[in-house]
Amino acid sequence: MKKILLFIIPLCFIGSCNKSTVSNETVVYHNDFETNDLSNITNGTITQFNNSSVLGRYNDTSFTLSLKSLPNHDLITISFDLYIHDSWDGNKAAPDGPDIWEMIVDNSRYIYTTFSNSDCSPGNFCSPQSYPLDYPNNYNNPKTGAFRTDLPGACSWASSTHGTTMYKISKTFKHSEKTLVLKCLDKLVQSNTIDPKCDESWSIDNINVKAITL
Numbered sequence: 001m002k003k004i005l006l007f008i009i010p011l012c013f014i015g016s017c018n019k020s021t022v023s024n025e026t027v028v029y030h031n032d033f034e035t036n037d038l039s040n041i042t043n044g045t046i047t048q049f050n051n052s053s054v055l056g057r058y059n060d061t062s063f064t065l066s067l068k069s070l071p072n073h074d075l076i077t078i079s080f081d082l083y084i085h086d087s088w089d090g091n092k093a094a095p096d097g098p099d100i101w102e103m104i105v106d107n108s109r110y111i112y113t114t115f116s117n118s119d120c121s122p123g124n125f126c127s128p129q130s131y132p133l134d135y136p137n138n139y140n141n142p143k144t145g146a147f148r149t150d151l152p153g154a155c156s157w158a159s160s161t162h163g164t165t166m167y168k169i170s171k172t173f174k175h176s177e178k179t180l181v182l183k184c185l186d187k188l189v190q191s192n193t194i195d196p197k198c199d200e201s202w203s204i205d206n207i208n209v210k211a212i213t214l
Contacts, residue, residue, distance in 0.1 A: 022212055028070055029209040031055075041065050049083065049164075049203060050151055056203025057085060057154055059196050062185030065207065069178060073211035076175040078105065078182060080207040081147075082167045085154035088200050089189075090116025090129035091139060097127070099200060100135055100187040103171070106180060110171050116142035117157075117165055131167070155198035172212075180209070 031037060033053040038044035042064040046053050055063060082101075089097035091114050103111035116129035120142050128139040143149050146165045153163020184204065190196040 021214060024213040026071055026211045027208065028211050029065070029067055029207065031207050032205060040067060047203065049154060052205060054083065054203040054205045056083070057197065057201035058186060058203065059201045060186060060188055062183055065182040067180045067209065070180060070211055072213060074174065074176060074214045075172055075212040076180065077170065077172040077210040077212065079168070079170040081205040082169050083151070083203045083205070084115045084117060084165045084167070085201045085203065086117065086157045086163055086199060088115045088117045090114045090118065090127045090142060091136065092127045094189055095191040097189050098135060099189060101202065102185050103169070104183045105173070106177070110173065111169070115165065117163070118142040154201060
């Protein structure tokens, strides 16, 4: 477990940012899924994507990570790589969307957004997404905030070199309980396809959970 002692950083959480002294920072969970470790995960499944093991792929379902016996702490930081595979339609109305993704911790929602993998080339309609803001009142260009946009699709867009978009997700928030439950889920709309999971899906890699004491 990595510990960092006595330094000052700006910590931003729940809409505020203040300078605070960090006295201890401990990684309480890390998983890159290369050893097929699904301990503490409910509804976990591991597949291969881009020559790496990932948690997923998911469509119209969820996984839950449950942690116990956390050390004393004041904040939690959760970070991971989120892969949005194939033909996500963002804020688009039915029958194609909206394509919603959520992150919930201890029954509190920290992300409720949409993603779009639409081609936003000149002359084409760009199906907007809400990320990095919340759905439904935000309209951003497809792939806004993405870390990578040059990955192959996982199924229906497997031949495309821009079929998967990868986002670096990181959230820091107040937390002091000894247990933590992280749930990630989607609400994908695909009433016009016979194979929803091939049409749209998502996966996660490199989950990291840090407990921070101030």
